[in-house]
Amino acid sequence: MEGMTKKARLKKILKYTLWTLLGVVIAFFVFLCVVNADFLQFTITGLSVGMVYALIALGFVLVWKASSVANLALGQIVLISSWFSYTMLAQAGLPAYIGLPIVVLFALFLGWVIERFALRPLIAQPILSLIAVTLGIGYFLEGLITFIWPLSTAGLPELFPKEVIHIGSAVISQEYLWVIGICLLVFIALTVFFRYHRMGIAMRATADDQTAVQACGIPVTRVFSTSWMFACVVAAIGGVLISSIGGITHGLVETGLKAFSVVILGGLDSFIGAIVAGPIIGLAETYGGGYLTTYLWAGVRDIIPFVIIIIVMVIKPFGLFGEERIERI
């Protein structure tokens, strides 16, 4: 007993030390932002890019939380919803308040179709087969995009005002502020949904133990279907926002893949993890790029996040906020 309390006390002290350390680090960063203009710009850019990653990562976590499937087609879903919104907003010329709801409906439909026709037949099969199916879906969607939209690159009509906002000496474009706002909104909505709504609770239960849930009379198929529909909507929101910033290009697929690193760092089943890990990776990229590129090889920006992730993973094997699974034989 005594040993336990001692351990608990030690843990408590460690926890406080870590929080204080975190506070000191943040204070130091704020101080640096105030005194150094470049640093401020790096911070703002890192945070805003990181939020973009976080937004896409949310869609990934959503599917994982309900069915433990890693969605390798995420990037392609982002891309196809962007193209669809291009058709709605630019080609059909609909105003945003009509066009965007149609895009959301399309995303719901897309999610339903993917789940119903590709993943439903594989319920209760090895999980890796499901992951390979999403790989196939990714190829299919990519081909479909090339088939339907021969343009291969396009710009969305402006959804947000163009003027940049000055924060001290640094600038941030308004588009990114919208991204950050919408990302936080989506995050709050998802957290509340998963915590309080019946369906959300059912989703968590399904991820935990599919067989037990079925025995309780929860319709697993509907749970999966809903989670895919929601995931596609989140991906579509991400797609519209990112392509309104940088245009619709094939690069969106790679951005979708980047979300993997974010989710793994944050913890595969954690929304808060995605929201925290996104900016961490964004900041690591810009600080790393900003201060190390001159001394190391070019492109070090893309490597720094991985180094950080590996270090974090060795300390916390289930990511920053991931649920630790206690294993028994």
Added chain:
Amino acid sequence: MKTKKLIISAIVCLILVIASLPYMTACGGADKEGKTIKLGISTPSTGIAAEKGRPLEHGQKDAIAYVNAELGGVDGYQIEIVWRDNGYDAAQMSNIVRNFMDEGCVMFSTSSSAMMTASMGLANEYGFAGLAAFSSPNLYRPPQHIYGQLPDYGDDFLAFMDYYLDEIWEGSGQPTVAIHALNNSTGKGAINAARAYAEEMGITILWDGAVGKAFEHKADSLSEMESLTRINAMNPDVLYISSTPAPTALIVKNARELGMDVVIASGHAGLTSALVDLAGEDAEGVYGVFPTVSWGDDVPGMAKMMEYCEANHPEDAGNGDYITGWTQSLIMIEIVRTALQNADYDAIAAGDADAWAIIENEGIKKLSYDVEGLHGPVSYTVDDNRLSKSVLIFNIQNGIIKAITDWIEAPVVRYEDLDWFGQ
């Protein structure tokens, strides 16, 4: 169980259809009348470079369709296209080249410099001549069997800096230039030219640390604020971007957001209508280099090309890559025509090693063609595998990419003599 049976039969049908298609192709090919000459064409029509690959593909195919339908082919021989999509997948490219050689193509084109890099080993080994619309010095320095249709990414940089020093630069001392390069041969071409010629031209390159290390980005970059912040701190006079349209647009937009006071210029890989689409107002005033005339110019070949584009691919209207693809095919056809004047049909149509040698020695090396005015005249000079050597400088005004100079000839750079080349 019933659905499973349905799925099984569906899959069996699908596989049967797929498996039977090749035989149908074989039949289709066999009963074609008349004599043909085969050209191998590979474009990155899917994958990450599709924004350029698709208009190039459309242009190339339309040009050959035009020559076959309206000019009756080359001296009466129809041109047969052997087209393969490489998906910008370097691993698959080498088998596509083998396929071209087996199919009896007389030469091949890849459009993209990266795909040509992936296939140049085989092509050089077998003496199978290849033409790359977009090229970088590593493809033909030292010159072997790979040819560049247009000046390379290094020539762009030199031509633009020449123009800049003559027409724009008003300060004293040397202008400072920052290069933002894509992390493949597209960016490397400009970097190599800058490294080789900066001193001679009287410009100062702002390297990112060590000499020869430019600012670099990836094709899927989401924000370049970080690198541009660092460039801004160095206060350059010129920001030169050698990249594809999407990242170029991103860099231009970010530079405008940062309020950078620089002259921005883009190499010919990035200067297409896609750049204007993506960057919008921010693209205003951006300079660029492109080796073809602009869309709708009054040159002999323009009307026909616009007619075909309008009929088949209206979405490509105004895209310089369509012109590039179109002219790439025209040049390949002209090479065949030249070769036919100096050798007989049967030797060429065989498509074997002898035919490749004939195409190269009697076709490419004796080539002299004005490309119907669509880009600088093409001809072969010894020790220089670039067929066309001239570029135009463009400026984006009111959303239109407009030529502002006459043809500028780019010099031959003997990169292989520089000790750092290829290191």
Added chain:
Amino acid sequence: MSLPCGIRNLTYAQDMAIVRTKTQWGMLLGLLVVVFTAPLYLSNYWLGVFNLIGITIIAATGLNILTGYCGQLSIGHAGFIAVGAYTSAILTTRFEMPFLVGLICAGLMAGVIGIIFGLPSMRVKGFYLAITTIAAQFIIMWIINQWGWTGGQLGMTVPFASIGGYIFKSGQSQFYLIIGITVLCVFIAKNLVRTRVGRAFIAIRDNDLAAEVMGVNLTYYKLMAFFIGCFFAGIAGSLFAHWNITLTPEQFSFKNSILYVGIIIIGGLGKSVGPILGVLFINLLKEVLTINVVPFLEDKLTMFPSGFASGVTPMLFGLVIVLFLILEPRGIAHRWNLIKASYRLWPFSY
């Protein structure tokens, strides 16, 4: 078991033998004869396709040992192949070593790099481990992209493979070299998983805690799996370098790494025949789609504008993968076993 009725194991050696009956020997010999006479009736292009298939089988076999048998998910296999390819290329061009030295060093180098990136597997497992292999992919490719010796982004030219003065230049000779090594690698892999090491791998895959309790040294065997898996990747990389004779970093993309995982899942995880069937399926499908189907559609359906069919390649590719997995979620190897069983038990299959 996989033996026809009436055949009993009388000795331990008989029980362990892979090939038992005369029919099995006959079929194996027949298969080998077909494989090794293939250059006589295949065109240069198809030889190229099968050479690439052979190389890919070696790499996929390595990944199968690592992921299929030992359960360590790796999404960075293309990176390890690149290590092998560039090691061999640098040794043969810059140090002018013979090809065989390059081949072995490529395997060893890739194996060592694999061990380094396998170290986190001590603490991290499952999908979380995937990130260290993804990191391996990106860090390796970054180094190759930037380091002078590898030719950087422009790549490098490599000589053809040569042994004792004989240069493997023609498609036929390359075929014999590559398929010979492929058969050897598959043979080694098949037997490796039947040894103590292989059983340890399987124990770790099924439940690593239980394996540890049983006395399996987790550190040792996990790192060993990384070494062996990446050794195969290195060998494949070296063969690729001397077969394609041009190396560029873009040949080893992250997308390829993901596809490798797809290949072994479609083929059948943890089955020695799985990678072979998976690679044959994926590569042949891709080749037929790019070389035959899409150009054919372009040719025949002239009512559409030119270039409409380019999206068809990835579309059909993805569609066939999805349909295939719906039909056979346990991989081709499973179906293969069912076919074998029904042949063996015919006509009394119940």
